[in-house]
Amino acid sequence: MILHPSVLALVGSALLVGALLVYSAFWGARIVQSWDLSSGSELQLALERRTHLISTLLGYVLVFGLASLFLFVFTADSLAPLFTGAMCAAGSLHASRYGYPTLLLQIGGFALAAIWLIVNRADSLGYDYPLVRFKYRFLLALTPVLLAETALRAAYFLDLKPEVITSCCGSLFGSGGRGFGSDLAGLPPSLAGGVFVALLLGAIGAGMVFRISGRGGWLLGALSALSLPVGLAAVVSWLSPYVYELPTHHCPFCLLQGEYHWIGYPLYAALLGGSLTGAGVGVLMPFRSIPSLDVELPAYQRRLAGWSVALLTGLGLLVGWIVATSHLRTS
Amino acid sequence: MKRLHIPTWLERQRYLLDFTLSSLGRRKGKNLALTALYAMVVFGLASVLMYTQALRGEAMRILEGAPDVVVQRMVAGRHDLIPADRVERLSRIRGVQEARGRLWGYYYDASAKANLTFLVPEKFWGKAGEVVIGEGVARTRLAAPGEPFPVLASDGSVVILKVRETVPSPSELVSTDLVLLSEPDFRRLFGVPPDLYTDIALTVPNEKEVPMVAAKIRGQMPDSRPITRAEIARTYEAILDWRSGLVVLVLAAALLSFGIVAWDKASGLSADERREIGILKAIGWDTSEVLAVKAWEGAVISLSAFLVGLLLAYVHVFVTSAPLLTPVLKGWSTLYPSFRLTPTLNPFLVSTLFLLTVVPYTVATVVPAWRAATTDPDAVMRS
Structure with a gap:
């Protein structure tokens, strides 16, 4: 265990957020069980009130999740000098077997919480709580993921022992090594880049079609949901060497450092925002036929699609700019 | 007829924020007291974080100039002088570009009641009998260039050296207690025989070879202790973090x-x-709108306390050099008066602070706020 202020902040806030989640899930289960809008019973009134609390809580969980996602990478980065051979977050995440699983769960949990909030917003558009059961079933599925992330995060920091020999990002994300990181780095860059650009263009196209005609929401949802993992893989195998101007350097974390003009922040923000709003459109597709939502929901989906198109276009321009201005030439 | 204007989401939030501010203003004393308390908590935490980050930055800047490997000789677990012939043996190890014997030591100066660091630099630019001193030494000994600098030698005699200049230094942290002098003067003062050095510094250009070189040294000279720069950096990090x-x-x-x-x-x-x-709900406000007002209230209090606390901590650490924290976090010799830290403020620090302060505050207030927002107007009116 490393007694670092950021470690304390991450573990402490994870425990608090975990407590909020357990509380929400408890009431979520009761709502799934005994929700009956036609009843005027005491219990139903109490449950209706709880829904307000739970959506507020989940909103905070999302904001704190985003803050701790960044802080987690920062902390891993600043712990790097404590491990022989680790030069950035890539090395200190590798110092414990819980490191990368924690990061992946954190990204997954963040994505699920964001989709939950989109569903929640859609639910509030209708007067009769049309999505309430779906929403709370979803919450019951989301809670274990986020709790597992909390547990893994604590386990990671407890497991860290300074002076463990780990790999620096050069060897971890270099194509000669073994493990998940180098599997990603070893993807043929042109393949990863090509698939990513194709997905991006497809999602932008589908988004525009959806925005204009209201058709193709499923396609938009699927393409943009796929563009998140593919995008992250493409950053590792294809895009990052352009940023570092080194064909062998594949680290996805050094992008967040000042030496590279903090380019990682707009990059990851646009990728997360664009793909999640697009995926939200797809998740909402089955509910278009609900009577109380038939006007409001398509309009809301169009707004989401607009955000998705805007963010993914921004991402595409940023990626294009990185590749065009880089001194790295692949052929 | 004019059409009814339906506010957009953004406008709604602006009106709600307006309402929140005036509502906070109606209970000025209570809210100010809470904000002040909150700001104090932020101030304490922010001071610690900023101060350690700045110290770490300073330490790392110094270490950049440190040798790649330092080899010491150990006798019965204690650091001892190292024979000069090992310089040659060490420089023959593959991967070592250069080996250099170093001479340095501490000297307790009774008149200043402080420990001074005496060091023979790689190329001393003064003449024999001259010293170059750090700012702190000049301050406590009241020694200016050209004045005599008496030192008690190890044989009991007083050697009078002459101050050539004070060290022109970018970082006072290292040079404040420093006395630079020539090799013959050092050996005369401390009685170090000519065939011994304090330790040996190695230059290893390829960082990846450092662990291998260190392992070879241990194999060839079992009584030696190689210390790599990464180990020193790691130790600094660990101590400051801890x-x-x-x-x-x-x-x-x-x-x-x-x-x-x-x-x-x-x-x-x-x-x-x-x-x-109660009145808001009676005139038609929704629970979610009251909750939004409560959320804005929390955001306004958090943000102002956060900014005030951060600003105060910044002034405390970088303008006044953290008088409240120095005794706990620094700890060094007595000759340690003034040094300005290089200001740093980065997203890392701000997000740590955010998770340490805003999260507990929000968690503590969200349930009571919701409870308040869901009270029925008639229950309030009746009570």
């Missing part, structure tokens, strides 16, 4: 009590506030 973590743990008690105060304040609504919420 110390600041301890201080943060102590402050956690303050954080906890602050959380209790916030909880108490949020759940113990005054009759005034109850009536306000």
Whole structure:
């Protein structure tokens, strides 16, 4: 265990957020069980009130999740000098077997919480709580993921022992090594880049079609949901060497450092925002036929699609700019 | 006829924020007291974080110039002088570009009541009999260039050296207690025989070879202790992290009590506030709108306390050099008066601080705020 202020902040806030989640899930289960809008019973009134609390809580969980996602990478980065051979977050995440699983769960949990909030917003558009059961079933599925992330995060920091020999990002994300990181780095860059650009263009196209005609929401949802993992893989195998101007350097974390003009922040923000709003459109597709939502929901989906198109276009321009201005030439 | 204007989401939030601000203004004393308390918590934590980050930055800047490997000789577990012939043996190890014997030591100066560091630099630019001294030495000994600098030698005699100049230094942290002198003067003062050095510094250009070189040295000279630069950096990191973590743990008690105060304040609504919420709901406000006002209230208090605390901590650490923290976090010799830290403020620090302060505050207030927002207007009116 490393007694670092950021470690304390991450573990402490994870425990608090975990407590909020357990509380929400408890009431979520009761709502799934005994929700009956036609009843005027005491219990139903109490449950209706709880829904307000739970959506507020989940909103905070999302904001704190985003803050701790960044802080987690920062902390891993600043712990790097404590491990022989680790030069950035890539090395200190590798110092414990819980490191990368924690990061992946954190990204997954963040994505699920964001989709939950989109569903929640859609639910509030209708007067009769049309999505309430779906929403709370979803919450019951989301809670274990986020709790597992909390547990893994604590386990990671407890497991860290300074002076463990780990790999620096050069060897971890270099194509000669073994493990998940180098599997990603070893993807043929042109393949990863090509698939990513194709997905991006497809999602932008589908988004525009959806925005204009209201058709193709499923396609938009699927393409943009796929563009998140593919995008992250493409950053590792294809895009990052352009940023570092080194064909062998594949680290996805050094992008967040000042030496590279903090380019990682707009990059990851646009990728997360664009793909999640697009995926939200797809998740909402089955509910278009609900009577109380038939006007409001398509309009809301169009707004989401607009955000998705805007963010993914921004991402595409940023990626294009990185590749065009880089001194790295692949052929 | 003019069409009814339906506010957009953004406009709605602006109106709600407006309402929140005027509502906070109606209970000025209570809210100011809470914000001040909150700001103090932020101030304490932010000071610790900024101070350790700045110290770490300073230490790392110094270490950049440190040798790649330092080889010491150990005798019965104690650091001892190292024979000069090992310089040659070490420089023959593959991967070592250069080996250099170093001479340095500490000298207790009774008149200044402080330990001075005597060091023979790689190329001393003065003449024999001259010294170059650090700012701190010049201050406590009141020695100016050209003046005599008497030193008590190890054989009991007083050697009078002459001050050539004070060290022109970018970082006072290293040079403040420093006395630079020539090799013959050093050997005469401390009685070090000509075939011995304090330790040996190695230059290893390829960082990846450092662990291998260190292992070879241990194999060839079992009584030696190679110390790599990464090990020194790691030790600094660990000590600073550990110390600041301890201080943060102590402050956690303050954080906890602050959380209790916030909880108490949020759940113990005054009759005034109850009536306000009751009236709002009676004139048609929705629970979600009252909740939005409560969320804005929290955001306004958090943000102002956060900014005030951060600003105060910045002034405390970088303008006044952290008088409240120095005894706990620094700890060094007595000759340690003034040095300005290089200001740093980065997203890392701000997000740590955010998770340490805003999260507990929000968690403590969200349930009471919701409880207040869902009270029925008739229940309030009747009470």
